[in-house]
Amino acid sequence: MNAFKWRANIGGALHDQKIGILLSSPRIDQPRQQESAMPFGNTHNTLKMKFSASEEYPDLSKHNNHMAKVLTPALYERLRSKETPSGFTLDDVIQTGVDNPGHPYIMTVGIVAGDEETYEVFKELLDPVIEDRHGGYKPTDKHKTDLNPANLKGGDDLDPKYVLSSRVRTGRSIRGFCLPPHCSRGERRAVEKMSVEALDSLSGDLKGKYYALKNMTDAEQQQLIDDHFLFDKPVSPLLLASGMARDWPDGRGIWHNDTKTFLVWVNEEDHLRVISMQNGGNMKEVFNRFCTGLTKIETLFKEKGTEFMWNEHLGYVLTCPSNLGTGLRAGVHVKIPNMSKHPKFEEVLKRLRLQKRGTGGVDTAAVGGTFDISNADRLGFSEVELVQMVVDGVKLLVEMEKKLEKGQGIDDLIPAQK
Amino acid sequence: MANNFARLLTSKRNVGILSLVGAGSLTAGFLFNREHVTAGANVRRVYPASAEYPDLRKHNNCMASHLTPAIYAKLVDKATPNGYTLDQAIQTGVDNPGHPFIKTVGMVAGDEESYEVFAELLNPVIKERHNGYDADTMTHPTDLDSRKLTSGQFDERYVLSSRVRTGRSIRGLSLPPACTRAERREVERVVVDALAGLKGDLAGKYYSLVSMTEEEQQQLIDDHFLFDKPVSPLLTCSGMARDWPDARGIWHNNTKTFLIWINEEDHTRVISMEKGGNMKRVFDRFCSGLKEVERLIQEKGWEFMWNERLGYILTCPSNLGTGLRAGVHVKLPRLSKDPRFSKILDNLRLQKRGTGGVDTAAVGSTFDISNLDRLGQSEVQLVQTVVDGVNYLIDCEKKLEKGQDIKIPPPLKK
Numbered sequence: 001m002n003a004f005k006w007r008a009n010i011g012g013a014l015h016d017q018k019i020g021i022l023l024s025s026p027r028i029d030q031p032r033q034q035e036s037a038m039p040f041g042n043t044h045n046t047l048k049m050k051f052s053a054s055e056e057y058p059d060l061s062k063h064n065n066h067m068a069k070v071l072t073p074a075l076y077e078r079l080r081s082k083e084t085p086s087g088f089t090l091d092d093v094i095q096t097g098v099d100n101p102g103h104p105y106i107m108t109v110g111i112v113a114g115d116e117e118t119y120e121v122f123k124e125l126l127d128p129v130i131e132d133r134h135g136g137y138k139p140t141d142k143h144k145t146d147l148n149p150a151n152l153k154g155g156d157d158l159d160p161k162y163v164l165s166s167r168v169r170t171g172r173s174i175r176g177f178c179l180p181p182h183c184s185r186g187e188r189r190a191v192e193k194m195s196v197e198a199l200d201s202l203s204g205d206l207k208g209k210y211y212a213l214k215n216m217t218d219a220e221q222q223q224l225i226d227d228h229f230l231f232d233k234p235v236s237p238l239l240l241a242s243g244m245a246r247d248w249p250d251g252r253g254i255w256h257n258d259t260k261t262f263l264v265w266v267n268e269e270d271h272l273r274v275i276s277m278q279n280g281g282n283m284k285e286v287f288n289r290f291c292t293g294l295t296k297i298e299t300l301f302k303e304k305g306t307e308f309m310w311n312e313h314l315g316y317v318l319t320c321p322s323n324l325g326t327g328l329r330a331g332v333h334v335k336i337p338n339m340s341k342h343p344k345f346e347e348v349l350k351r352l353r354l355q356k357r358g359t360g361g362v363d364t365a366a367v368g369g370t371f372d373i374s375n376a377d378r379l380g381f382s383e384v385e386l387v388q389m390v391v392d393g394v395k396l397l398v399e400m401e402k403k404l405e406k407g408q409g410i411d412d413l414i415p416a417q418k
Numbered sequence: 419m420a421n422n423f424a425r426l427l428t429s430k431r432n433v434g435i436l437s438l439v440g441a442g443s444l445t446a447g448f449l450f451n452r453e454h455v456t457a458g459a460n461v462r463r464v465y466p467a468s469a470e471y472p473d474l475r476k477h478n479n480c481m482a483s484h485l486t487p488a489i490y491a492k493l494v495d496k497a498t499p500n501g502y503t504l505d506q507a508i509q510t511g512v513d514n515p516g517h518p519f520i521k522t523v524g525m526v527a528g529d530e531e532s533y534e535v536f537a538e539l540l541n542p543v544i545k546e547r548h549n550g551y552d553a554d555t556m557t558h559p560t561d562l563d564s565r566k567l568t569s570g571q572f573d574e575r576y577v578l579s580s581r582v583r584t585g586r587s588i589r590g591l592s593l594p595p596a597c598t599r600a601e602r603r604e605v606e607r608v609v610v611d612a613l614a615g616l617k618g619d620l621a622g623k624y625y626s627l628v629s630m631t632e633e634e635q636q637q638l639i640d641d642h643f644l645f646d647k648p649v650s651p652l653l654t655c656s657g658m659a660r661d662w663p664d665a666r667g668i669w670h671n672n673t674k675t676f677l678i679w680i681n682e683e684d685h686t687r688v689i690s691m692e693k694g695g696n697m698k699r700v701f702d703r704f705c706s707g708l709k710e711v712e713r714l715i716q717e718k719g720w721e722f723m724w725n726e727r728l729g730y731i732l733t734c735p736s737n738l739g740t741g742l743r744a745g746v747h748v749k750l751p752r753l754s755k756d757p758r759f760s761k762i763l764d765n766l767r768l769q770k771r772g773t774g775g776v777d778t779a780a781v782g783s784t785f786d787i788s789n790l791d792r793l794g795q796s797e798v799q800l801v802q803t804v805v806d807g808v809n810y811l812i813d814c815e816k817k818l819e820k821g822q823d824i825k826i827p828p829p830l831k832k
Binding site: 185 | 471472500509600601628659
């Protein structure tokens with residue numbers, strides 16, 4: 001046994017020796033790597049540094065995502081020796097973007113964060129991606145957080161004949177814990193435990209119950225499916241390639257209040273996804289509940305000595321750079337069969353800073369004339385500002401739909417660029 | 419490309435190598451730099467092992483059967499010299515609780531050293547998967563002398579095609595679950611370079627997945643040679659599909675009877691195949707092709723991962739030893755409906771699959787029949803088992819055609 005172990009060492013030495021002869025000088029001056037191999041680092045940075053940057057640089061020639069646009073060979077070389085304190089490396093950051101060259105409906109980010117420090121350690125890559133993705137948001141810009149629902153004007157009168165349902169969602173990460181692409185099972189379970197403790201303290205119309213994915217009964221599962229609350233193991237390769245589906249369904253679950261209008265996903269794509277929703281067009285009520293619930297949960301976390309990942313520049317920190325800032329998507333399912341066929345539909349959406357999706361979510365196309373319309377922005381605008389855009393924009397779209405139904409034109413209604 | 423000095427080091431009998439290496443400045447630099455990442459190096463963890471231990475209560479794979487909390491606690495802090503950890507090795511087994519048709523292994527190796535550093539878990543898994551093979555005490559026989567095969571021509575009214583496959587790993591480079599892009603590209607370079615040296619009926623051409631033309635792709639599909647990005651979660655959860663299709667490709671000889679996959683589930687998968695029932699010729703070509711490729715990579719200072727205990731080292735513990743699956747597509751309409759079919763296969767040490775491969779069920783009555791075993795018997799022995807077994811199955815089928823009865827054969831000695 002010992003002889004074999006020794007041979008295994010030699011095998012390693014042989015490998016080094018071979019590489020030394022083939023490549024340029026060995027990195028003897030390399031600083032001692034932090035011994036922090038967290039579980040899902042399929043990157044073995046120490047091993048990797050024995051090869052040159054150009055030998056490791058990914059082939060991005062057929063790629064179309066934000067990461068591929070920014071990651072030049074020179075930038076790769078500068079960043080590849082770095083890792084965050086928990087051991088997240090450049091290759092971990094970009095793996096999803098390397099494995100997924102492009103998406104047909106939307107330009108994907110191609111990057112994930114493994115912890116809060118990713119955004120600092122790999123700034124040189126993340127800042128330009130953030131700037132590109134978030135409409136020119138600069139590294140020096142400050143983000144405003146506003147979760148005071150009283151600041152929202154209107155929003156309680158969207159026509160329910162057109163607006164079928166209203167929803168606001170965001171995410172929150174718990175400071176001090178690695179994010180889903182990188183967390184260990186122990187960490188993920190700790191996030192679950194803390195979150196459930198906080199949620200169990202909610203009262204009044206927010207009082208509810210937690211359903212752990214792995215302990216759910218068949219009856220509970222069916223009920224959650226019928227309520228359209230159950231989330232399943234991700235199938236999108238965008239998510240799988242980042243490692244966030246590891247150990248499924250361990251540490252994952254769904255919490256919702258008794259009235260089924262406030263819902264929290266634990267350990268799916270983020271530590272927490274917080275959702276307020278109801279049928280009909282009363283976005284104001286949805287947003288009220290959203291803000292109240294979030295603020296209460298944050299208070300409960302603080303009482304336990306933890307807090308959400310947040311900073312002045314990036315706002316709330318989440319796994320995907322596309323969800324920075326507010327992480328907020330406020331949207332409606334709205335019937336606009338005429339408007340959606342209008343040649344100016346896309347242009348109107350663009351000017352209103354809105355985005356369309358199918359009613360199945362981000363990776364789907366619309367069915368019939370019912371669309372999911374939501375804010376396109378996340379960062380650089382406050383929560384109130386974004387929900388205001390949705391409320392005002394959807395109101396206008398419904399007006400246009402009504403006009404088109406009557407055979408009237410809508411040119412006088414086309415808005416200026418927000 | 420490695421020079422004479424490196425070639426000296428690549429001898430299998432490398433006792434006393436350290437003394438040869440001596441105190442030269444180049445090598446001293448390497449040995450000094452590596453001192454914090456040696457076999458069994460410790461890995462810093464934030465949580466105790468008990469908080470990290472996976473929930474395997476609903477699992478049914480070999481890893482889950484043997485990974486006790488105690489073994490987990492002992493191994494979880496270790497890493498191979500390349501930095502591969504236990505959690506990485508078992509990830510596929512944690513993510514995939516069980517397979518309907520077959521008890522899966524549930525773990526992979528990231529490099530050759532994994533089999534050593536994680537031996538306390540791998541050895542019981544190997545023992546279960548390979549019929550009691552004790553990696554601590556037994557040795558595995560390698561025999562690629564195809565002349566020893568007898569009766570290797572099947573009745574072609576029943577056997578539609580014959581095929582032998584195995585895998586080979588290049589020593590010194592990490593395996594697909596763990597390799598870096600540069601390592602993967604190096605595997606491609608080394609193998610393609612060697613294959614370019616093949617001659618005669620083995621001469622062929624390489625098709626890189628990255629730069630294949632549309633026509634080439636269509637031709638490879640029509641020949642049933644093209645492999646696609648793995649979709650099975652058993653494979654994708656281990657990380658072997660990263661960076662697809664970078665450094666992946668297919669090589670085949672001009673007569674399309676010898677085929678090599680590069681960087682799919684293993685560094686290389688080597689396949690010899692033909693329509694019809696001439697298993698002897700298929701195995702002849704398999705052996706001579708493999709030996710020639712080995713010779714060509716050795717000329718350049720490389721070698722295959724192999725040791726006495728485990729034979730050829732591959733990514734999945736199920737493929738250790740010979741890594742060999744010799745099989746036929748055979749029509750057995752009557753026998754397959756006989757209730758004794760499974761028992762007959764069992765006793766002959768054979769396995770049935772659908773003609774689409776491991777994750778499929780049979781269509782109609784044509785089956786893929788191959789050897790069950792991989793480790794503990796040599797290549798010659800395993801192919802002989804398939805030859806003898808398939809001949810027996812055909813004999814049963816013929817008997818049933820004539821309305822005669824068939825017998826369950828006595829179980830082969832394992």
